[in-house]
Amino acid sequence: MLIIKFCPRIIIIQLFIPMKSQNKKKSDRRKFLRNSLALSTTAFLGAGCATGCSSPDVNSSGEKVKVMTTDGKLAEIDPAHLHHLTHHKISSEEARLGDPNKEYVMVIDLAKCRNARKCVEECQRMHFLPPEDEWIKVFLMKDSEDTASYWFPKPCFHCNSPSCVNVCPVGATFKRLDGLVLIDNERCIGCKFCMTACPYSSRVFQWKEPEHKISEDVKFSPETSVPHQIGTVGKCDFCPDMARVGKLPMCVTACPNGVLYYGDKKEDAVSNGVETVRFSELIYEKAGYRYMEELGTNPSVYYLPPVNRLFHPETGFKNLSEEVESRYEVARSKIKKEIK
Amino acid sequence: MENTDRTSALLERFVPQMTRSTRLEKILVIVCGLLFIWGLYAFVLQVAKGHSITGMRDNVVWGIYIVNFIFFIGISYAGALISGILYLLKVEWRKPIIRIAEIITVISTILGPIYILLCMGRLDRLDHLLIYGRIQSPITWDVIAITTYLIGSMIFLFLATVPDFAILRDSNNPMLGKWRKRFYRFFAIGYDNSEKQRRLLKQGTTIVSIVIIPLAVLVHSVLSWIFGMTLRPGWHSTIFAPYFVVAAVYSGTGVLIIAMWAFRKFYHLEDYLKEIHFKYLGIILLVLGALYGYFTFSEYLTGWYGSEKWELHLIYKLFDRNEFGPMFVYAAFIGVLVPILIIAIPKTRTINGITIASAVVVTAMWVKRYIIIIPTLQTPLLPMQDSRADYVHYSITWVEWALTFSGIAVFFLFFYFSSKFVPIIPISEHVESDDPEPGSSLNKNLNNQ
Numbered sequence: 001m002l003i004i005k006f007c008p009r010i011i012i013i014q015l016f017i018p019m020k021s022q023n024k025k026k027s028d029r030r031k032f033l034r035n036s037l038a039l040s041t042t043a044f045l046g047a048g049c050a051t052g053c054s055s056p057d058v059n060s061s062g063e064k065v066k067v068m069t070t071d072g073k074l075a076e077i078d079p080a081h082l083h084h085l086t087h088h089k090i091s092s093e094e095a096r097l098g099d100p101n102k103e104y105v106m107v108i109d110l111a112k113c114r115n116a117r118k119c120v121e122e123c124q125r126m127h128f129l130p131p132e133d134e135w136i137k138v139f140l141m142k143d144s145e146d147t148a149s150y151w152f153p154k155p156c157f158h159c160n161s162p163s164c165v166n167v168c169p170v171g172a173t174f175k176r177l178d179g180l181v182l183i184d185n186e187r188c189i190g191c192k193f194c195m196t197a198c199p200y201s202s203r204v205f206q207w208k209e210p211e212h213k214i215s216e217d218v219k220f221s222p223e224t225s226v227p228h229q230i231g232t233v234g235k236c237d238f239c240p241d242m243a244r245v246g247k248l249p250m251c252v253t254a255c256p257n258g259v260l261y262y263g264d265k266k267e268d269a270v271s272n273g274v275e276t277v278r279f280s281e282l283i284y285e286k287a288g289y290r291y292m293e294e295l296g297t298n299p300s301v302y303y304l305p306p307v308n309r310l311f312h313p314e315t316g317f318k319n320l321s322e323e324v325e326s327r328y329e330v331a332r333s334k335i336k337k338e339i340k
Numbered sequence: 341m342e343n344t345d346r347t348s349a350l351l352e353r354f355v356p357q358m359t360r361s362t363r364l365e366k367i368l369v370i371v372c373g374l375l376f377i378w379g380l381y382a383f384v385l386q387v388a389k390g391h392s393i394t395g396m397r398d399n400v401v402w403g404i405y406i407v408n409f410i411f412f413i414g415i416s417y418a419g420a421l422i423s424g425i426l427y428l429l430k431v432e433w434r435k436p437i438i439r440i441a442e443i444i445t446v447i448s449t450i451l452g453p454i455y456i457l458l459c460m461g462r463l464d465r466l467d468h469l470l471i472y473g474r475i476q477s478p479i480t481w482d483v484i485a486i487t488t489y490l491i492g493s494m495i496f497l498f499l500a501t502v503p504d505f506a507i508l509r510d511s512n513n514p515m516l517g518k519w520r521k522r523f524y525r526f527f528a529i530g531y532d533n534s535e536k537q538r539r540l541l542k543q544g545t546t547i548v549s550i551v552i553i554p555l556a557v558l559v560h561s562v563l564s565w566i567f568g569m570t571l572r573p574g575w576h577s578t579i580f581a582p583y584f585v586v587a588a589v590y591s592g593t594g595v596l597i598i599a600m601w602a603f604r605k606f607y608h609l610e611d612y613l614k615e616i617h618f619k620y621l622g623i624i625l626l627v628l629g630a631l632y633g634y635f636t637f638s639e640y641l642t643g644w645y646g647s648e649k650w651e652l653h654l655i656y657k658l659f660d661r662n663e664f665g666p667m668f669v670y671a672a673f674i675g676v677l678v679p680i681l682i683i684a685i686p687k688t689r690t691i692n693g694i695t696i697a698s699a700v701v702v703t704a705m706w707v708k709r710y711i712i713i714i715p716t717l718q719t720p721l722l723p724m725q726d727s728r729a730d731y732v733h734y735s736i737t738w739v740e741w742a743l744t745f746s747g748i749a750v751f752f753l754f755f756y757f758s759s760k761f762v763p764i765i766p767i768s769e770h771v772e773s774d775d776p777e778p779g780s781s782l783n784k785n786l787n788n789q
Binding site for chain 2: 132137139140141154163166167168169170171172187188189190191192193195196197199200201203204205206207208209229230231232233292295297323324326327328331
């Protein structure tokens with residue numbers, strides 16, 4: 001059974017693929033990616049396109065594949081049409097290069113975050129991460145004695161001067177033209193130098209054999225970051241595979257408060273799934289900044305200061321598991337002194 | 341070449357030692373062998389189960405494997421000091437200790453990098469270092485520097501041993517078996533002590549000893565840069581390279597003195613390794629201790645006085661009694677002051693006293709490496725909001741201890757077997773001098789000073 005990370009819907013879709021076509025895909029990784037991306041594209045574009053695009057020159061095999069449309073209906077289409085819609089062939093060379101016409105950025109509005117932890121959970125679900133591995137973390141910050149506490153979601157900063165990339169002895173972690181810092185887990189030797197070099201603790205190590213269940217057919221890609229491999233380093237990848245199909249990363253869409261904005265700096269647009277705004281205007285109006293600018297790492301993640309906050313930091317402790325709540329014990333004791 | 345009577349007399353002295361083992365030696369070999377097997381078991385377990393059975397976690401990603409790595413590369417400086425610097429300065433008293441020093445260098449330069457391998461998540465991808473190697477990474481610099489250094493040290497050890505191999509090859513001593521003879525014939529590479537060969541050998545040795553000094557300095561500098569190049573409190577320091585180099589020579593001299601003490605005692609080499617050797621090396625140790633203390637003071641004073649947030653955070657942890665306080669006191673105060681005092685006071689400046697001082701130095705230098713690596717990794721720039729105790733505080737597991745002790749055991753074994761193949765005191769050096777008694781050339785030399 002093929003399972004890929006894009007969307008729960010895709011997983012359902014792939015259940016309906018006849019076994020015959022599935023076996024064919026086993027051998028070739030690129031072909032697999034192409035097919036699965038084609039499938040996902042089809043699904044996102046909706047049944048209207050899939051059924052409407054039938055061109056006469058396609059040799060119809062008579063075989064039908066069921067796909068699910070965006071409104072949840074099943075539709076039968078010819079497998080040949082799926083190949084027609086292929087436009088995302090991601091070779092490993094391509095995955096290392098990225099799109100030169102893009103520059104991915106994220107803007108995080110600290111005024112809206114209340115530690116709902118949906119970003120963490122969705123990220124874990126999409127990347128088949130165990131509960132203890134978090135690629136996006138939420139910290140309870142307090143910069144100094146007399147300043148206010150605030151919730152601080154932190155993905156990988158995808159720095160433009162990345163320390164981690166500099167120190168990698170084998171080029172397993174690399175910087176792309178579109179600004180992303182990704183990891184090739186098939187090349188990583190597990191020296192952990194990048195983990196010590198990253199000043200933002202963004203990287204996690206696969207200390208034991210990964211427990212998630214992904215089919216062996218799924219071949220690793222730096223763009224999907226799955227399947228994980230023991231003894232290698234993982235981290236937030238800014239979901240370039242989602243961007244390829246015009247979707248926002250799961251952390252962005254999962255957030256109930258629209259805290260996270262994701263977009264392309266060259267296009268000057270970022271979106272939190274609800275509203276799409278001009279990146280430069282957002283940064284200008286809300287005085288956006290980058291965390292620890294003084295380190296000179298040039299992050300691609302911008303923060304909007306926690307002013308006129310929608311929630312009191314204490315709100316962040318609602319519905320937390322005991323384990324998560326215990327993490328913030330020390331930081332929480334400091335909130336109590338603040339004015340409510 | 342025919343061995344002279346004096347050579348034969350010297351061989352008579354050393355061959356029994358090389359061919360027979362005392363009961364103590366046998367016990368040592370068995371104990372070290374068992375430790376090695378224990379380490380091997382731990383290693384197999386680590387490969388099978390992954391690094392989760394070590395104490396390393398996402399914050400402290402490097403544990404005592406890296407500590408051991410720096411430690412072993414550090415003690416390799418014993419050879420660089422003796423063979424390089426003392427050779428070039430034509431210091432005569434170095435002659436009896438030259439082989440012990442060079443063997444320490446070669447063994448520890450082989451052992452050190454093994455700890456890097458133990459720390460690697462994917463040993464099976466070692467070839468990636470060659471296939472995808474990037475010269476921008478300090479790890480690549482390290483690989484290049486250490487291999488060059490190892491080759492240089494091996495050449496030096498070999499060149500210094502060739503005359504002894506020749507002597508052993510030409511010996512008629514019946515205790516040397518057939519396979520040994522074959523071994524010596526192979527490694528003597530046809531050396532017959534002719535004028536020309538002697539000149540060439542001397543030239544070669546001089547060249548290697550010149551090359552080995554900058555190489556040794558580079559190896560530890562590059563090693564320090566693995567830490568110095570990161571943006572971490574306690575690591576991102578400009579004096580890290582000289583600091584590491586000084587600490588390395590300091591610990592190397594300490595190990596050398598301990599090795600000398602052990603060989604002197606168990607091989608009864610009192611007439612070769614004299615008190616004066618210990619005293620001279622002791623004084624070198626004292627100077628290095630002062631230098632190391634100076635660097636330590638400079639490093640922490642600037643950090644504390646400048647009081648940058650993260651730097652200060654780290655220094656407070658180092659001085660905190662409940663965190664790294666005891667270790668810091670041992671590495672930065674006891675490890676400097678106690679050896680200096682022992683050696684400075686004439687009454688305690690004895691062979692045993694200096695050896696105790698060296699033991700303090702060597703252990704303090706191991707602890708020093710620990711408090712360089714672990715506290716910094718436990719002080720990330722972002723808060724560690726984690727409920728998992730093992731992710732917040734590093735604690736060494738038995739696997740890591742097993743592999744550490746196994747490494748020390750291999751060090752002993754290697755040393756022991758080396759002393760069974762070649763005389764631990766270079767015979768040729770004593771033949772060359774025209775004195776009737778072994779070691780008396782040394783006395784004369786030392787008395788003149």
